[in-house]
Amino acid sequence: MDLRLKIWRQKDASSQGSFETYPMEDVSPEMSFLEMLDALNKKLVEQGKEPVAFDHDCREGICGSCGMYINGHPHGPVPAVTTCLLSMRYFRDGETIWIEPWRARAFPVIRDLIVDRSAFDKIQTAGGFISVNTGGAPEANSIPVPKKDSDNAFDASICIGCGACVAACKNSSAMLFVSAKISQFALLPQGRIEAKERVRAMVEKMDELGFGSCSNTGACEAECPKQIRLTNIARLNREYYKAF
Amino acid sequence: MAALDSKIPEGPLAQKWTKYKASVKQVNPANKKKLDIIVVGTGLSGAGAASALGELGYNVKNFCYQDSPRRAHSVAAQGGINAAKNYQNDGDSVYRLFYDMIKGGDYRAREANVYRAAEVSNQVIDHFTALGVPFARDYGGTLDTRSFGGVQVSRTFYARGQTGQQCLLGCYSSLNRQIKKGNVVMYPRREMLDLVVIDGKARGIITRNLITGEIERHSAHAVVLATGGYGTIYYLSTLAVNSNASAAWKAHKKGAFFANPSFIQIHPTCVPQLNHFQSKLTLMSESLRNDGRIWVPKEKNDKRPANSIPEEDRDYYLERRYPAFGNLVPRDVASRAAKERCDAGYGVGKTGLAVYLDFRDAIRKQGKKAIENKYGNLFEMYKTITGSDPYEEPMMIYPAGHYTMGGLWVDYELMTTIPGLYAIGEANFSDHGANRLGASSLMQAAGDGYFVLPNTICNYLADEIRLPKISTDLPEFADAEKSAVERLKSLLSINGKQTASSFHKRLGKIMWDYCGMTRNEEGLKKALVLLEELRKEFWSDLKVPGKINGVNQELEKAGRVADYLELASLLVTDALDRRESCGAHFREEFQTPDGEALRNDSGYAYVAAWEYAGEGKSHILHKEHLKFEEVELKVRSYK
Numbered sequence: 001m002d003l004r005l006k007i008w009r010q011k012d013a014s015s016q017g018s019f020e021t022y023p024m025e026d027v028s029p030e031m032s033f034l035e036m037l038d039a040l041n042k043k044l045v046e047q048g049k050e051p052v053a054f055d056h057d058c059r060e061g062i063c064g065s066c067g068m069y070i071n072g073h074p075h076g077p078v079p080a081v082t083t084c085l086l087s088m089r090y091f092r093d094g095e096t097i098w099i100e101p102w103r104a105r106a107f108p109v110i111r112d113l114i115v116d117r118s119a120f121d122k123i124q125t126a127g128g129f130i131s132v133n134t135g136g137a138p139e140a141n142s143i144p145v146p147k148k149d150s151d152n153a154f155d156a157s158i159c160i161g162c163g164a165c166v167a168a169c170k171n172s173s174a175m176l177f178v179s180a181k182i183s184q185f186a187l188l189p190q191g192r193i194e195a196k197e198r199v200r201a202m203v204e205k206m207d208e209l210g211f212g213s214c215s216n217t218g219a220c221e222a223e224c225p226k227q228i229r230l231t232n233i234a235r236l237n238r239e240y241y242k243a244f
Numbered sequence: 245m246a247a248l249d250s251k252i253p254e255g256p257l258a259q260k261w262t263k264y265k266a267s268v269k270q271v272n273p274a275n276k277k278k279l280d281i282i283v284v285g286t287g288l289s290g291a292g293a294a295s296a297l298g299e300l301g302y303n304v305k306n307f308c309y310q311d312s313p314r315r316a317h318s319v320a321a322q323g324g325i326n327a328a329k330n331y332q333n334d335g336d337s338v339y340r341l342f343y344d345m346i347k348g349g350d351y352r353a354r355e356a357n358v359y360r361a362a363e364v365s366n367q368v369i370d371h372f373t374a375l376g377v378p379f380a381r382d383y384g385g386t387l388d389t390r391s392f393g394g395v396q397v398s399r400t401f402y403a404r405g406q407t408g409q410q411c412l413l414g415c416y417s418s419l420n421r422q423i424k425k426g427n428v429v430m431y432p433r434r435e436m437l438d439l440v441v442i443d444g445k446a447r448g449i450i451t452r453n454l455i456t457g458e459i460e461r462h463s464a465h466a467v468v469l470a471t472g473g474y475g476t477i478y479y480l481s482t483l484a485v486n487s488n489a490s491a492a493w494k495a496h497k498k499g500a501f502f503a504n505p506s507f508i509q510i511h512p513t514c515v516p517q518l519n520h521f522q523s524k525l526t527l528m529s530e531s532l533r534n535d536g537r538i539w540v541p542k543e544k545n546d547k548r549p550a551n552s553i554p555e556e557d558r559d560y561y562l563e564r565r566y567p568a569f570g571n572l573v574p575r576d577v578a579s580r581a582a583k584e585r586c587d588a589g590y591g592v593g594k595t596g597l598a599v600y601l602d603f604r605d606a607i608r609k610q611g612k613k614a615i616e617n618k619y620g621n622l623f624e625m626y627k628t629i630t631g632s633d634p635y636e637e638p639m640m641i642y643p644a645g646h647y648t649m650g651g652l653w654v655d656y657e658l659m660t661t662i663p664g665l666y667a668i669g670e671a672n673f674s675d676h677g678a679n680r681l682g683a684s685s686l687m688q689a690a691g692d693g694y695f696v697l698p699n700t701i702c703n704y705l706a707d708e709i710r711l712p713k714i715s716t717d718l719p720e721f722a723d724a725e726k727s728a729v730e731r732l733k734s735l736l737s738i739n740g741k742q743t744a745s746s747f748h749k750r751l752g753k754i755m756w757d758y759c760g761m762t763r764n765e766e767g768l769k770k771a772l773v774l775l776e777e778l779r780k781e782f783w784s785d786l787k788v789p790g791k792i793n794g795v796n797q798e799l800e801k802a803g804r805v806a807d808y809l810e811l812a813s814l815l816v817t818d819a820l821d822r823r824e825s826c827g828a829h830f831r832e833e834f835q836t837p838d839g840e841a842l843r844n845d846s847g848y849a850y851v852a853a854w855e856y857a858g859e860g861k862s863h864i865l866h867k868e869h870l871k872f873e874e875v876e877l878k879v880r881s882y883k
Binding site: 011012028030031032034035038039041042045046048049050051053055056057058059060061062063064065080081085087089110111114116117118120121124125126128129130131132133134135136137138139140141143144145146147150151153154157158160161184185188190191 | 292295296299310311312313314315317319320329331367369370371373374375376378379380381382383384385386387403404406408409410413416417418420421423424430432455484485486518519521522523524526527624625628629631694695698741742743745746787788789790794795797798
């Protein structure tokens with residue numbers, strides 16, 4: 001199929017960006033979205049032009065590197081799929097596809113579709129851990145955990161840190177991201193010991209880094225490629241109230 | 245160069261590690277603060293080592309090429325992590341895990357290292373559980389396990405189909421704790437361009453900041469490479485597309501021997517290649533073989549849809565050939581068996597290069613819900629990629645390049661042949677012999693990083709405490725930086741017509757065709773010629789746009805492909821040297837009448853450690869003869 005790509009090009013953080021148009025012929029429906037961009041970049045390089053820069057790595061939806069706005073949706077129009085696994089079979093011949101970087105104050109653009117998500121790491125550094133030294137752990141089965149709690153903790157823990165929730169939110173809130181880690185640890189006995197300090201530190205850091213507030217519209221949940229639930233935000237709020 | 249000294253401690257196998265730890269030199273806490281350690285890589289081994297070393301009080305600098313340490317490719321491991329807990333009362337023990345690994349590796353691994361890996365496996369599970377890794381649990385609240393290929397006990401701990409992600413995020417959390425304390429400084433988006441060696445010792449690295457393009461110098465009292473494997477040498481593999489061998493290769497050219505490079509695991513259960521623009525082959529976890537049955541039609545070119553092929557027309561070839569282990573034979577065996585059927589014309593799918601992995605019987609017996617609980621995300625991922633629903637029709641799978649058992653040669657202390665340079669996790673060669681058993685890579689990586697290296701590195705650092713902070717103004721740093729910059733400039737100045745990826749693809753094809761699942765002398769010799777030609781073409785017709793400054797992803801790729809083109813020849817040379825079949829290394833000339841690998845223990849029970857001899861010169865082979873004191877060498881049989 002033939003497509004028209006409208007891609008956001010921006011040289012670096014301090015330059016002004018703009019949309020460039022690229023016709024793209026002979027796109028196979030079997031390609032992934034990133035393979036389609038690979039093909040475009042091959043063409044651009046062979047023409048002596050600068051290829052489109054984008055983050056990507058595992059290409060199996062688990063590392064969280066890739067992510068871009070595709071036709072107004074983070075990771076494109078298909079639910080529960082990262083950009084790398086988005087198949088071109090969901091697009092039609094002749095379609096115009098708009099491709100943009102995440103847009104959020106806390107995620108400045110580095111180049112083209114690459115943004116700086118180090119704010120996420122900073123939030124995790126503030127408290128996203130259980131303080132146990134190597135060698136100091138008790139025997140694993142000495143801490144029984146109800147299967148239900150363990151399963152719920154797992155469902156929260158699968159966040160890949162891609163940033164789609166922030167990009168989807170009109171307030172650029174990071175609540176879903178933060179709530180996933182808070183929930184995981186809040187549900188496990190190992191995590192309860194530092195629960196108060198953790199939630200205070202992570203929320204404080206999140207606010208400091210320029211993420212917006214949550215107004216419960218649920219766009220984050222709708223766009224999350226890993227389907228992290230809004231109930232985690234409720235749990236985060238509960239944990240936060242309990243922490244003072 | 246003197247004979248390789250593996251520094252295996254004296255004494256009975258089961259006491260070596262305990263005795264070693266009790267007698268090793270220590271660095272007192274006040275002195276640890278004065279010592280700098282560089283760790284490159286943030287997977288299970290890298291982030292594990294950085295955290296554990298930070299906890300001990302060393303100053304750690306940790307590097308990764310991704311934007312965050314949480315993205316290292318350990319994240320993609322699916323099925324599980326082994327430990328000898330014997331929670332199932334099925335007769336498991338440290339010894340049995342050790343024995344399974346030695347046998348699974350086809351008797352080409354070092355006994356003492358493997359035993360230690362098995363020994364620390366239980367501590368790894370304790371540690372991850374304490375870090376909040378949500379492993380699967382039973383209704384009573386205790387940890388659950390499942391079975392993996394090549395073993396007959398259930399010792400694999402798992403977190404649905406994303407155990408690697410959960411373990412990696414556990415490592416990432418412990419790393420974050422040390423970053424917060426100031427014990428670890430994190431340098432993301434950095435690519436290591438060279439190793440700095442001063443007076444024969446590893447003293448630092450040269451990196452490129454992948455955002456600004458700036459070339460940076462970092463010094464330390466010791467350098468640890470946790471940079472993973474080189475499976476992307478096949479271009480298409482289960483690895484992250486940016487995974488590369490450059491850091492290890494640069495270290496190799498500075499004096500670190502490269503061991504058993506041709507031992508590459510081809511994973512049997514991957515989504516097959518569907519077309520020529522594909523950039524990646526996605527793994528479908530080996531755990532699926534617990535419940536999935538592998539088959540092809542009994543008749544050649546049977547074009548009926550899988551579900552219309554009746555039971556009597558199906559050939560469950562693994563169950564037929566290997567009744568004792570059935571679908572759970574080790575990976576090398578399963579991969580070759582799939583290739584054999586497809587080469588013989590029984591393959592399925594559009595290309596004929598696929599076999600079925602069928603869950604029909606398991607769903608009938610256990611119900612869809614039970615299967616969903618175990619493999620839900622894998623089924624979803626398969627459906628997302630292929631558009632076909634594995635609950636309704638069998639998966640199609642085919643082998644793909646996956647894990648490299650080979651890597652930098654290390655001694656018992658995980659030190660390479662360059663004093664002060666360590667290699668841990670997949671980057672070293674030591675624990676998996678010629679074939680790795682499933683769920684033992686997370687185990688080994690975490691074991692190396694958290695529990696082994698922090699106990700061995702002090703033996704070296706204890707003699708370094710008098711050395712003050714190393715200046716990056718020393719001439720060795722200036723020279724390494726200069727040559728790194730010159731190399732980048734030369735890549736940029738070729739100004740030919742072809743992209744780095746297109747060379748990479750052609751390299752991958754050569755390696756897959758002649759040095760993949762099976763090898764033979766004629767093909768390997770041909771590969772050496774083809775590689776030489778491709779290398780010449782690369783250096784005369786490569787096109788890299790842009791500059792050193794700023795983001796330049798094409799330049800990153802070009803550097804990695806250039807290194808792969810050199811490593812590829814060593815890989816083929818190693819495969820040529822090893823005139824036997826063992827594990828994943830299958831030389832067609834050396835097989836039993838029924839097509840099984842034919843080992844030659846009197847000739848090849850050694851680790852091939854290759855020394856770089858200089859530009860344009862042949863590598864020098866050093867042999868570390870493996871001594872088996874505990875295990876009797878047998879024909880590996882899964883029948």
